[in-house]
Amino acid sequence: MSDATQTEPTADEPEGDAPPGAAVSFQLDQRHKWYRRPDIVVPVVLVFLGLTMLAVADTPSARFRSEFAPPGDVRFDWAYFFHLVPQMLQGLFVTARATVLGFLIAASLGLVLALLRRSESRWLSFPAVAVIEFIRSTPILVQMFFAQVLVRATPAISLNALVILFIVVGIHYATYASEAYRAGINSVPQGQWEAATALNLDPLTKWTRIIIPQAVPNVLPTLGNYLVAAFKDVPIGDAVLSTGGVLFMANTIRSSDFRAVEPYLLIGVGFLLVSLPAAWLVRRLEERISYERD
Amino acid sequence: MEDWLLTPSQYGSLMGGARATLQLLAQAFVLGVVLSLIVGVGRLSERRWVRGISFAFVEFARGISSIILLFILVIAIPILLQDVFPWVRGQPVIVMASIALGINMGGYGAEIIRGSILAVPKGQTEATIALNLNPTQRLRYVVLPQAMRIILPPMGNLTIEILKGTALVSVAGGFDLMRVTSNLEASMLAGGVIGVTVLYVNVLVIYFVMAQIINGLFRLGERTLDKRFQQREGRAALPITTIHSGGG
Amino acid sequence: MNATDNHKDVSPKGAASVRMRGVDKSFGSLTVLQELDLDVEPGERVVIIGPSGSGKTTILRVTMTLERIDSGTIQIGGQHLYHEQASSGQLKGASEKHIRGVRSNIGMVFQHFNLFPHMSAIENIMLAPVKVHGKSRKEAQQIGMELLDKVGLIEHANHTPGQLSGGQKQRVAIARALATQPSVMLFDEVTSALDPELVGEVLNVLRDIAEEGKTTMMLVTHEMGFAREIADRVLMFDAGRMIEGGPPSELLGNPQHERTRSFLGAVAEH
Numbered sequence: 001m002s003d004a005t006q007t008e009p010t011a012d013e014p015e016g017d018a019p020p021g022a023a024v025s026f027q028l029d030q031r032h033k034w035y036r037r038p039d040i041v042v043p044v045v046l047v048f049l050g051l052t053m054l055a056v057a058d059t060p061s062a063r064f065r066s067e068f069a070p071p072g073d074v075r076f077d078w079a080y081f082f083h084l085v086p087q088m089l090q091g092l093f094v095t096a097r098a099t100v101l102g103f104l105i106a107a108s109l110g111l112v113l114a115l116l117r118r119s120e121s122r123w124l125s126f127p128a129v130a131v132i133e134f135i136r137s138t139p140i141l142v143q144m145f146f147a148q149v150l151v152r153a154t155p156a157i158s159l160n161a162l163v164i165l166f167i168v169v170g171i172h173y174a175t176y177a178s179e180a181y182r183a184g185i186n187s188v189p190q191g192q193w194e195a196a197t198a199l200n201l202d203p204l205t206k207w208t209r210i211i212i213p214q215a216v217p218n219v220l221p222t223l224g225n226y227l228v229a230a231f232k233d234v235p236i237g238d239a240v241l242s243t244g245g246v247l248f249m250a251n252t253i254r255s256s257d258f259r260a261v262e263p264y265l266l267i268g269v270g271f272l273l274v275s276l277p278a279a280w281l282v283r284r285l286e287e288r289i290s291y292e293r294d
Numbered sequence: 295m296e297d298w299l300l301t302p303s304q305y306g307s308l309m310g311g312a313r314a315t316l317q318l319l320a321q322a323f324v325l326g327v328v329l330s331l332i333v334g335v336g337r338l339s340e341r342r343w344v345r346g347i348s349f350a351f352v353e354f355a356r357g358i359s360s361i362i363l364l365f366i367l368v369i370a371i372p373i374l375l376q377d378v379f380p381w382v383r384g385q386p387v388i389v390m391a392s393i394a395l396g397i398n399m400g401g402y403g404a405e406i407i408r409g410s411i412l413a414v415p416k417g418q419t420e421a422t423i424a425l426n427l428n429p430t431q432r433l434r435y436v437v438l439p440q441a442m443r444i445i446l447p448p449m450g451n452l453t454i455e456i457l458k459g460t461a462l463v464s465v466a467g468g469f470d471l472m473r474v475t476s477n478l479e480a481s482m483l484a485g486g487v488i489g490v491t492v493l494y495v496n497v498l499v500i501y502f503v504m505a506q507i508i509n510g511l512f513r514l515g516e517r518t519l520d521k522r523f524q525q526r527e528g529r530a531a532l533p534i535t536t537i538h539s540g541g542g
Numbered sequence: 543m544n545a546t547d548n549h550k551d552v553s554p555k556g557a558a559s560v561r562m563r564g565v566d567k568s569f570g571s572l573t574v575l576q577e578l579d580l581d582v583e584p585g586e587r588v589v590i591i592g593p594s595g596s597g598k599t600t601i602l603r604v605t606m607t608l609e610r611i612d613s614g615t616i617q618i619g620g621q622h623l624y625h626e627q628a629s630s631g632q633l634k635g636a637s638e639k640h641i642r643g644v645r646s647n648i649g650m651v652f653q654h655f656n657l658f659p660h661m662s663a664i665e666n667i668m669l670a671p672v673k674v675h676g677k678s679r680k681e682a683q684q685i686g687m688e689l690l691d692k693v694g695l696i697e698h699a700n701h702t703p704g705q706l707s708g709g710q711k712q713r714v715a716i717a718r719a720l721a722t723q724p725s726v727m728l729f730d731e732v733t734s735a736l737d738p739e740l741v742g743e744v745l746n747v748l749r750d751i752a753e754e755g756k757t758t759m760m761l762v763t764h765e766m767g768f769a770r771e772i773a774d775r776v777l778m779f780d781a782g783r784m785i786e787g788g789p790p791s792e793l794l795g796n797p798q799h800e801r802t803r804s805f806l807g808a809v810a811e812h
Contacts, residue, residue, distance in 0.1 A: 046350055076374060137454055137505035138498045139461035142472060146494040149479075153487035232359040239361065239465040247362060254369070264370040268362050275357045420608050421656035425670035425722065426646045435669060439660045522660070 081262045084253065088263075088270045091238075091249035096274070098166045098243065099231040105170025106230065107223060110177025117182060132175040140172045140233050144240040162244075165237035173230045177223060184219035185211060217289055224282035228275055235271075246271060300496055304478055311474030312500055318388055318460045318470055322395035323453060329400025334407025335433065348404065355401025360394065361462050367394040368466045387468040391460075399456050406448045410441035443519050450512030454505045461501070471500065557585035557758045558619030558647055558725035560605065565614035567600055574600045576782040578614070584725075587752055587759040589769040589790070592779035593805055598762045601779075602728040605760070606650045607641055618647050619725055646674070649724030649757075653731040655711045657703040663690065663714045664699040667721045675722065682721075689717035693747050709740030716747055727751070729761040741765070748772065766809055770794050778802045 116128035135143070147168045151159050159167075188211050196206040238248035250263035300308075329351075336348035367390045376383040382390075414437050422432040464472035475497045482489050560582040567575040574597045582588050590598040603609045605616060607623070615633070616623040623644045625633040636644075658666050667686035671677040677685070690696045693713040703711055712732055719727060729748065733741045745768050752759060752772050763769060769776055770790040777787040778799070786799050797803045 041346065134498075134502055137458070137509075138501040139458040139472070141458075141461040141465070142475070142494065142498055142501060145472075145475075146491070146498065149487060149490045149494055153491050233361075235359050236361050236462065236465075239462075247365065250365065261370045261374045264362070264366045265374075268358060268366050271359055271362055272354070272357050275359070276353060279353075279357060415656075417652060417654055417656035418658065420606075421652065421658070423608060423645075424606055424648070424650040424652075424719065426642060426674050427670065428642070428674075431673050435673065436658055440658075 076261055076265075077259075080259065081266055084263055084266050085270075087249050087253070088246060088266050091244060091246035091267070092270050092274065094162070094243065095231070095234050095238075095245035098162060098169065098234045098237065098245065099227070102166035102169030102234065103173065103227050103230055105167065106173035106177045106226065109170060109174035111181050113174055113178035114181035114185065117178065118185065128178075132178055135172060135175045136179075140168065141236050141240060143172060144168050144237060148241060161237070161241040165234065165241055165243045169230050169234055169237070172233070173226050176226050176229075180219050180222040180226070181215065183222070184215035187218050188214045221282055221286035221289060224285055225279075228278050228282060231275060231278070232271075235267075298492055298495065300493060304493075307474050307478060308471065308497065308500060311469075311471035312504065314388075314469050314473075315457075315460050315471040316504070318392055318395070318463065318468070319453075319457050321388075321392035322399060322456055322460070325392060325396025326399025326403055326452075326456065329396060330403025330407050333400055333404035334411070337404060337408045338411060352401050352404050355397050356405075358398075360398045360459050361465070363398060364391060364394040364462050364466050367391070368463075368468075387463065387466060391463040391466065391468050395456055395459050398459065399452060402452050402455075403449065406445055406452065407441070410444035411437055413444050414440045443516070446512055446516050446519065450509060453508050453512070457501070457505055457508060471497065556725060557756060559584045559617075560726055560758060560760065561615075561617040561620075562601075563615045563617075565604065565616060566612045567597075567604055567609060568612060574782050575604070575611075578782075578784065580777075580784065582726075582758055582760060584619075584758055585755050587772055587774045588761070589773040589776045590760065590762045590779060591764070591766075591769065591776060591805070591809075593808075595781075596779040597782040598779045599730055602650065602730050602760060602762060605726070606648055606728055607645055618644050646722065647725040648728065649719035649722055649726070650728040650730065651712070651715050651719050651732050653734050655703070655708075655715045655735075657711055657715055657718070659703050662700045662702050663695065663706070663717075666703075666714060667718045670718070670722050685721055686717070689720055690714070692720075692750065693717050694743070707740060708736045709743045712736065712744045713747055716744070716751075720751070724757060726758045726760065729759065729763070731762050731764070733763065733765060764809060766794060766806070778805070780805075 113128055113132060116124050117132065119125045119128070144165070147164050148161075151157055151164060192210055192214060193206075196210045201210065235245050235247040237243045238245040238251065242248060246267040250267050253263040254260045333348045333351050336344045337352065339345050339348070368387050371390070372382045372385065411433075418436055418440065419432060422436050427435070460470055461472040463470050464476060475493065478493055479490050482493065560580070562578055562580040565575055565578040565580075566573070578597075578601070580601070590601060592598045600609060604611050605618075605623075611624060615625055621644050622633065622636065623641065624636050626636045626640050628634045657663075658669070661669065664683065664686045667689060668679065668682040671682035671685055672679055687696065687699065690699055693716060695710055695713055695717070698706060698710060698714075703714070706714065716732075732748075733744050736744065745765065748759075748761075748768075749772065751757065761769075761773075773790045775787060776790045776793045778785050778793060778797070778801075780801050785801055786793060786797065793802070794806065797806060
């Protein structure tokens with residue numbers, strides 16, 4: 001395994017000695033059994049320790065019964081924890097839907113912003129820069145409040161909370177996406193632009209057939225990262241706009257059942273179970289693309 | 295123009311909120327930088343378990359939504375852990391919120407530090423081994439000073455992200471600029487929705503200005519570093535002639 | 543952190559011997575050193591030649607502990623580098639502390655200088671004396687200035703590496719290595735990265751060090767003329783093995799092995 005993945009170093013300039021702990025060492029781990037690999041063992045141990053702590057906080061008598069312990073009796077009630085799972089999944093579904101819808105806006109609006117910013121007309125490029133910079137450096141939470149007030153102030157528009165949420169998330173991440181597109185466009189080699197000019201292509205053909213097809217693969221991993229980031233920001237909408245996502249679910253249960261520990265820990269776990277695999281997928285995509293580029 | 299302004303007393307309250315926000319940011323920043331350094335260096339440790347724990351921390355801190363982490367720390371943890379760590383009980387929201395934001399920053403910061411350390415040429419570390427510096431000295435005198443130039447720009451962006459994150463504490467019961475804004479909004483409802491819109495525009499501008507100031511500070515830091523790399527004669531130069539005559 | 547835990551003088555200063563026995567080193571499936579036995583006497587100047595991939599640089603790198611050996615032993619001045627005597631008298635793998643102790647007798651100069659770009663020339667030289675050997679800044683400055691004078695760069699003390707030419711950088715790097723007063727000095731193709739007209743100034747410094755005779759020198763180089771002039775012994779390496787060795791006049795003038803002849807021919811044409 002390790003032999004196949006290592007590059008062949010020459011004797012005088014060995015490459016096999018990357019600093020300890022570099023990406024290489026995680027590759028090398030693969031020849032070990034799973035219980036000798038820290039990247040597997042440590043999370044397992046941590047999860048186990050966490051569960052143990054919860055189990056200790058729980059009192060033995062509180063387990064194996066049909067009714068849940070009254071709040072205050074136990075710090076953590078396993079039965080109650082698992083009882084909440086269906087509601088959490090419901091909330092997670094709302095959160096995920098808002099994320100995807102928002103990100104569709106971000107991905108398309110971001111490209112428009114990037115092109116506006118590149119525009120030779122200062123009447124287009126300057127406002128684009130100003131809007132991008134302003135939205136990027138102000139909190140999305142304040143923007144949500146602002147959007148809510150704005151909708152309230154305009155009688156002609158009536159939007160429900162979820163729509164406001166994914167529009168705000170979409171616009172916010174469009175500014176991030178535009179920077180990613182810009183970097184992607186700049187990464188298209190100069191020769192490609194010159195070749196397009198030499199072939200006398202019209203601007204539309206140049207962009208749609210030459211530049212954007214080459215820029216987008218470079219942009220994909222960054223966009224993937226922003227998708228995960230947007231997913232992490234969508235629960236803010238639950239607190240501001242009362243959209244029915246995971247955090248709203250936890251807040252509701254806290255005020256109805258007077259239990260705070262289980263719902264918040266549960267949504268934390270549920271959230272990680274989605275965001276970590278997503279982040280790993282993006283990283284795989286990143287490696288894949290940089291590999292193909294080489 | 296005046297339509298877009300608030301009353302002086304409203305600005306007064308907003309400034310109070312901005313000060314609280316900056317204080318929160320400062321606390322989170324200090325914790326975040328410390329965690330970044332420890333975990334970022336830990337990611338490159340020769341010991342597998344140190345590497346593993348650091349990796350787990352980074353994955354957790356970057357994977358979790360900051361607002362969920364905030365609610366867990368402000369609401370769930372004080373109840374859950376009060377028997378094990380009595381300290382967590384009755385901590386002000388602002389303390390737990392700083393910890394939440396600091397953890398968040400530490401996860402991203404650690405990756406910045408790790409990447410920048412790896413970007414320092416290998417020959418530099420080899421030279422420190424040949425000079426027999428110990429691992430801490432290697433980091434402190436040779437690797438980190440050179441990594442600094444690579445660290446600063448993304449650290450600046452990260453700090454602005456954390457500034458944006460501070461607004462979250464308002465919905466978890468903490469006091470900051472956004473909390474003040476909500477209070478003002480409640481008192482203004484009689485004044486109509488237009489006034490509230492103006493209020494939010496002003497608050498957004500205040501956040502924007504704070505972000506630009508942070509940005510400027512980091513740029514200044516980069517410029518100072520660049521100068522130090524390029525021409526050192528002006529700074530801390532040794533008086534050559536006297537030493538020469540002494541040494542011969 | 544500080545000098546306290548670091549340096550203890552493990553052997554009297556002055557040239558030390560290097561003794562390798564059965565040293566193996568491979569990277570993945572590639573064997574770089576195979577069952578290598580090598581003796582270098584105190585004060586001896588040994589030049590190692592060979593085609594690229596022959597393992598010659600690796601000999602220096604394992605001696606400097608930049609790479610760890612797979613098996614075998616290396617002794618510096620009679621002290622094991624990678625091993626310690628266990629209480630039973632048997633050899634066991636050495637602790638980092640032991641390695642650091644023995645390593646303090648070794649200095650190395652690199653092909654690509656590896657000067658610290660954020661420090662001036664004098665700061666580069668002072669770093670190890672102050673931080674590793676616990677000298678005062680004043681004392682270290684004194685040593686550093688003397689060394690800079692020796693390599694002819696006293697006026698450049700406050701220049702950063704970015705302001706120096708390649709030859710000047712390498713001379714500073716040599717001074718930096720000398721500042722720790724090593725008993726064994728390793729020179730890894732120190733002129734290969736230089737423009738031809740700058741090679742001479744660096745070789746002159748090496749000649750001075752050789753003349754002083756305070757340190758054992760192991761050099762990997764392609765400068766055959768210089769090797770002939772400076773070396774007590776020249777060793778020819780190929781594919782991880784020493785194929786012949788002897789005084790420069792013999793090995794360079796009348797090589798016994800076909801491989802050596804073809805290598806020398808290729809270098810001469812070059």
